[in-house]
Amino acid sequence: MAYWILKYLAALPLRFCFRIRVEGLEHVPGGGGAILAGNHLAVFDSFFVPLVVRRRITFAAKAEYFENPRTAWFFRAVGQIPIKRSGGSASQRALEAAKGVLEDGRLFGIYPEGTRSPDGRLYKGHTGVARLALECKVPVLVVACIGTREAQPIGRRIPRLFMPITIRISRPLDFSRYHGCEDDPLVLRKITDEIMYELRELSGQEYVDTYATRTAGGSEAPPTRVAVLPDGSASTLERTAAMAAS
Numbered sequence: 001m002a003y004w005i006l007k008y009l010a011a012l013p014l015r016f017c018f019r020i021r022v023e024g025l026e027h028v029p030g031g032g033g034a035i036l037a038g039n040h041l042a043v044f045d046s047f048f049v050p051l052v053v054r055r056r057i058t059f060a061a062k063a064e065y066f067e068n069p070r071t072a073w074f075f076r077a078v079g080q081i082p083i084k085r086s087g088g089s090a091s092q093r094a095l096e097a098a099k100g101v102l103e104d105g106r107l108f109g110i111y112p113e114g115t116r117s118p119d120g121r122l123y124k125g126h127t128g129v130a131r132l133a134l135e136c137k138v139p140v141l142v143v144a145c146i147g148t149r150e151a152q153p154i155g156r157r158i159p160r161l162f163m164p165i166t167i168r169i170s171r172p173l174d175f176s177r178y179h180g181c182e183d184d185p186l187v188l189r190k191i192t193d194e195i196m197y198e199l200r201e202l203s204g205q206e207y208v209d210t211y212a213t214r215t216a217g218g219s220e221a222p223p224t225r226v227a228v229l230p231d232g233s234a235s236t237l238e239r240t241a242a243m244a245a246s
Contacts, residue, residue: 044159134175
């Protein structure tokens with residue numbers, strides 16, 4: 001109930017204060033489980049996507065939000081799932097909770113990069129999204145947020161108002177051809193790279209073939225090794241990622 005109350009309370013001011021455009025909303029299925037995999041440029045991404053999608057979305061949110069009393073009440077009220085980005089058993093429990101959301105026929109939102117982009121570029125995705133898609137046998141819809149970084153750069157508390165925001169949603173990506181390969185790391189990487197390629201195409205972001213990292217203080221930091229993909233097909237992206245991994 002809190003999710004819907006907060007959504008409708010936020011809808012009017014957000015639509016008044018920003019020029020929001022959505023493309024591909026018809027691709028979101030009317031029922032059944034599906035994963036929404038998005039780029040992550042600003043905190044506002046988690047507000048604008050639920051605003052335009054009619055169905056409820058359960059997001060994976062960083063565990064720090066649940067440890068801070070000022071934000072914990074909000075994230076618990078709207079039913080978000082805490083996930084520790086350091087990995088380990090806590091992250092595995094979060095993925096199990098996400099599986100429950102998908103098996104119940106609901107929408108689950110996740111940012112494959114694992115954190116906000118430190119510089120507006122698109123970073124290498126973690127394979128948890130691929131594992132979820134295969135284990136739960138659900139499609140993945142790529143969601144590209146455009147303009148949210150300009151509206152609220154990292155470190156800026158008060159957003160810039162009346163900025164254009166575009167949300168682009170892809171057609172469902174079907175990975176049923178890989179069912180049964182949930183434990184194959186090469187398959188998981190291939191699926192993840194396909195998702196990131198689609199994100200790159202929708203968002204227009206420059207791709208960086210390494211994971212986004214964070215400083216000891218918790219803020220995003222640019223990586224040291226960068227490989228920008230040339231224009232090309234999904235297979236080109238996969239080959240580049242495979243060479244980097246090796």
